[in-house]
Amino acid sequence: MKKIHLLLTAVTLILFSSCYTVHTAGNSGKIPPGQAKKMTGSQSAKPYAPGQQKKY
Numbered sequence: 001m002k003k004i005h006l007l008l009t010a011v012t013l014i015l016f017s018s019c020y021t022v023h024t025a026g027n028s029g030k031i032p033p034g035q036a037k038k039m040t041g042s043q044s045a046k047p048y049a050p051g052q053q054k055k056y
Contacts, residue, residue, distance in 0.1 A: 033048035
C-alpha cells in the first residue's frame with residue numbers, strides 16, 4: 001500500500017510540474033532599442049524606440 005501511495009504521489013508531481021511556465025515582466029519578447037540598433041548595425045537607436053514609431 002505504501003508503494004502505491006508513493007508511486008501515485010510521484011506521478012502527480014510529474015504531471016503538475018510540466019504545467020509551470022515562466023513569465024517575464026513588461027514588454028515580453030521585445031528587445032531594447034539599443035540592442036535592435038546593434039543587431040541591425042544602425043547608427044541611431046531612435047527609430048527603434050517605442051515613441052518614435054508611427055502607427056498606420
